[in-house]
Amino acid sequence: xxxxxxxxxxxxxxxxxxxxxxxxxxxxxxxxxxxxxxxxxxxxxxxxxxxxxxxxxxxxxxxxxxxxxxxxxxxxxxxxxxxxxxxxxxxxxxxxxxxxxxxxxxxxxxxxxxxxxxxxxxxxxxxxxxxxxxxxxxxxxxxxxxxxxxxxxxxxxxxxxxxxxxxxxxxxxxxxxxxxxxxxxxxxxxxxxxxxxxxxxxxxxxxxxxxxxxxxxxxxxxxxxxxxxxxxxxxxxxxxxxxxxxxxxxxxxxxxxxxxxxxxxxxxxxxxxxxxxx
Numbered sequence: 001x002x003x004x005x006x007x008x009x010x011x012x013x014x015x016x017x018x019x020x021x022x023x024x025x026x027x028x029x030x031x032x033x034x035x036x037x038x039x040x041x042x043x044x045x046x047x048x049x050x051x052x053x054x055x056x057x058x059x060x061x062x063x064x065x066x067x068x069x070x071x072x073x074x075x076x077x078x079x080x081x082x083x084x085x086x087x088x089x090x091x092x093x094x095x096x097x098x099x100x101x102x103x104x105x106x107x108x109x110x111x112x113x114x115x116x117x118x119x120x121x122x123x124x125x126x127x128x129x130x131x132x133x134x135x136x137x138x139x140x141x142x143x144x145x146x147x148x149x150x151x152x153x154x155x156x157x158x159x160x161x162x163x164x165x166x167x168x169x170x171x172x173x174x175x176x177x178x179x180x181x182x183x184x185x186x187x188x189x190x191x192x193x194x195x196x197x198x199x200x201x202x203x204x205x206x207x208x209x210x211x212x213x214x215x216x217x218x219x220x221x222x223x224x225x226x227x228x229x230x231x232x233x234x235x236x237x238x239x240x241x242x243x244x245x246x247x248x249x250x251x252x253x254x255x256x257x258x259x260x261x262x263x264x265x266x267x268x269x270x271x272x273x274x275x276x277x278x
Contacts (some may be wrong), residue, residue: 179231
């Protein structure tokens, strides 16, 4: 998932329709699977990509602040969008994106839980609490869209599975929903912050890979030095779930110019969502 002045990362757990419950997991992290079972030969990004992340993210920040604001003229119409930060980061990591969306006419909100250290205790109970807090924060909006970076994207996907009637769209940024801890360079960080090892549970990976029953777009980058870009793709893209490649570092997902313009267009309206996919 990620950070700006922070760090990054991924992982999480899946939920099912409204009132059903899957067995509780010990932590919100991708399941570790034997190398032979790793999907599509996923692997961590090259160390050279990881080492260059801070510099590339800094360059993207300069590009963002040097260019005129490319936000569309009020396409948001006041639509509520909640942004979820990556592991070991908080609202500051996505502040440029949030500001960009606000200037574009959206009611863009931070998730409000401060530093993202991952779920604590029973994952389902933790998600229940998060869902209640987001509902209060997003009130009085009846519909909303969810945008999550890295681990935050897993939260967005899981909440959308609980609220299919309320969530208009989900957009994830560098979120490894279709892989294992072996597809990231930050599994150690999750264990450090959360205090729990990733569960050895193959079913968890399958639950996380299942897309929400709402329009869902995954933005991924082959230049991502933190998570394997292959783990950010759906096995079976379709009418409700798509994958779009962007040019960005993992740490710079919250301010890279192309990411900002893509997210704005995707959230705007159907015609612009089609345009953003080209």
